[in-house]
Amino acid sequence: MDAFSNLNLYLPEIIIFLGALISIVSGAFFKNNKYNKVLFLSFMTITISFSFILFSDISNESSSNNFVNTTFTNIVKLFVLTLAIGVLYVSNGYIKSNKLNLFEYPILLLFAVLGMLLMISANDLLFLYISIELQSLSLYVLVALNRDSLKSSEAALKYFILGSIASAIILYGISMTYSITGTTNYNLIKEFSFTDKNTLIFSFGLILILSGMAFKLSAAPFHMWTPDVYEGSPSSVTTILITIPKVVVFVALVKLLNEPFFYFKNLWQQIIIIIIVLSMAVGSIAALRQENIKRLFAYGTIANIGYVLIGVISNSNQGLSSSILYLVIYTIASLGIFSFIMMCRKENSQVVHLQGLVGLSQSNSFAAICMVMLLLSMAGIPPFAGFFAKFYIFIAAVESGFLSLAIIGVIFSVISAFYYLKIIKIMYMDSQEDINIYEVDNKMYLMLLITSLVMLVFIFFANDFINFLNKLNI
């Protein structure tokens, strides 16, 4: 295959792969302090891969390949690697204080990242499938990382079974499209001339693939696993789940919709509109009664995915760039929020309940202030970044004629503002009997500070950022 004729293209991924292998072997040989050493190796691996993408020209525009690098994919890869480093950095303290410092954790994350990087560049349905599987399998194991916890195991099992169903659905869809077109390459599928008869079968295939992808995005109605898995898995893993895969799967989905399925726009637009409305509704309304912090943000994720997808259907470069903007802001805010959740410990156990945050404004006013900024941003209140994210999304929707969708989005964003504000109310206004004591980890502090500052100062860069994304030609 000519795909492998130019190994240069795959070098970042190969570096990750080799780094993961070295980490496994060395992890087996190190005598003590395995976790820290392996963590260091993983950091190095990711950094090398990162700098390689950054400093060498590895984009190929010849699109007949299975594997396509463009400026855009490279930027997404850089973002994914940054997020991976951020997650590893911030979860360090959590992992140690919960005695989860197994050296498998960074290695599994490396494999997941490998799958993600491949997925971003995938230009072939089978290639896509395999990279999704690589990513998912690593994540299944990560969810089960806390072997002693029943909840963690249960979550992992649920995630594994339902994820396998989703993978099977995707694979079935791929086989259907292959049966019509005889190829799995995106470009060849796009150029295939359909007749009335095979359109139907192809549409079935398309729907199956889309549904599988929606599962990976945790979009309604394929969202049911999300709250259980997010709640059950260790918070460090939830941080991974809630941020990186969402970006990657979204990019892969956009590519799918705009290349092989480009001429089926009428169909997938309707499907995605349904997904959007359901996601926003479920995410906003079901979260109202949640008392568990992680479950609440799981629903928040579902709602946010709904907003992100609005940019996809608006089918313009502007729409897509506003979606990417939304995702970036959403992931950064989530990273901040989850570093906060990992930070909240009292009496030697994690705070899982919303009521555990009572009185935080007094016991740890700095964290409370940062959290307020992140939450206000999530609720979409100006001048924080989240407002601009929602603003550009709705603008894109209105400009491409989806006014009603924008109105529905605004309504649900009002509803979701309720539970973000509720957290602030609990932190600041609810009375408490005893002053809670929160352990402070400097790393999480730093992440909290950085993310909340990003939310705060984004207003000054909003215009430049959106112009930059517009120029990228996603």
Place this chain on the structure above:
Amino acid sequence: MSLPIFIFFLPLLSTFICFLCVLFKENRKAEILSSLLISIAAFLSILCYLKINVFVGNYNIYNWINLGNIELKLSVFYDPLTAIMFLVVNSVSALVHIFSIGYMASDPYRARFFCYLSLFTFAMLILVSADNFIQLFLGWEGVGLCSYLLVGFYFSKLSASNAALKAFLVNRVGDFGYLIAIALIFTFFQSLNFEDVFSNSASYAGKNFIFFGYDVDLLTTITMFLFLAAMGKSAQIGLHVWLPDAMEGPTPVSALIHAATMVTAGVFLVARCSPLFEMAHLTLNFITYIGLVTCLFAASVALLQDDIKKIIAYSTCSQLGYMFFACGISAYSLGIFHLVTHAFFKALLFLSAGSVIHVCHHEQNIKKMGGLCRKIPITYFFIILGSLALMGIPPFSGYFSKDLILEFAFSLHSIKGNLVYYLGCLGAAMTSIYSVRLIYLTFHGKSKLKTKEYESVKEAPLVMLVPLFLLSLGAIFSGFFFYKIVKYESFWKNSLFYKENINFVDNAHHIPFIFKLFPIITVILFSFLVLFYFSKLNTFFDFTNKSFSKLLIVIKQKWYFDILYNFLFIKKLKIFSKFLWKRVDQKIIDGLGPLGVSYCVYSASRYLKAFQNGKIFSYATFMVLGIILFFSLIFISF
């Protein structure tokens, strides 16, 4: 930065400093710094006034509103009228600031008080330096707000916070008129700048338009609404009810706001808009009669009040009537002249009264005072000075301004002029009666204070006496000092507009000598009458005399205005607003709106939560259902 702009921003700076002092609880620094800054402003205002030819101009600060064809600037429009107002506002404000250092000495929250005082001064400067209707409105509302804050300064006292609310609400009525006037002006003149509006006012004279189905004169309507605003701010009859109640505020506030500056904003508005008012004869007549009625009504009420501050408050109301009927007979410069002299002697009276109240441990009822002249002779002297100026005895300042108005009115030789003259003299007579009564009851006779309290009464501190002294200089000499503003029309440089070019002073001087003397003689006559027959008059006022008792009760009850308003508006409004609140807002709007919707959403979340049962097969079922839903879309779309 030119000097007027510098003056303009000094009170703002003072407000800001005081605000910081409020935060850091630095009472001493607040009072010293704010007094200093406002005093500088006062000094510079006097300087600017003396060199007025140098400083006249429109100093643009900020392009405020640019909307379609509305182009409004925030500016210091420094013309002779503004110069005089700057002088009055800043100098009285500075003296009140200094006086308050002594008066408020025992108050732990006085930094806040000084903050409000400075903010008020700034708002007043915004008002008088406006070059368009909107900036004037900004200042108009700003002084209203500060008045609210200052009257309710002791907000824990129910009567004070009620009085503040009353002042604010009654002024709403007037502000409503102002807003309508702005809207009308903008509709027809297409501009809100004074320059554009006033230069075009002549071309709109006599034009009619349809207003609520009636064909009415445009300028008359506009000026009527403007005058409604002026009536509210300047407490003219009908909208005067807030002024006596506003005496709940600290006395320096009454001196600054409810005597010298804010209440005269209405007169200022009429004078400023003289090009509009000159074109509307009906409104001018209306102003004259409202001014006359207010003058007589307020003076009559003041006759029988027992609260020292309320007497002076009604006296202010009555003097404002003089200013208004001066404007009503087109003698705007005389109105402004009286405004200036009145600002000084009335501030003097109020501050002296404040001093009396201060030394009497916050006793305000003059029937419970008496015999104080031996204890506080300096204050007594100042009150006498202020009263003489108020009564219009030469050579004090009140004589110059008040008699000039009356003489000029007489020189018109019209029914309106004669009415003004004779009723004005009647008002002056009543002024002398209540002034003498106030002095007599407070300072003479036997003391009704408790012996212990009476013994402890001693003269107010120097920091309170010095402002009194400076104000008494104003009360004596402001008549001479400002005489040129009425003598030489050229002083005004087109900031006041007259349809006919008359020199008021010359005209006033050409009336028969006996009519010049008549007001003074009346005043002196009545003063002596009261002074020598006080004990007899006192029995007369004690409601024993059957034939007059009904009228006296009516006067004592302030002509039943409060009771009438309570019956006519307040009770019905309360019932109506309770209906709106309980039924319309709480039941209908909240029930169907926020509460109803949130209840629906919240219950919906229960159902959604029920789906989340934790079982893998049900989750998988939902996935399959979703896929089936999407499949069905194919058949719809094909």
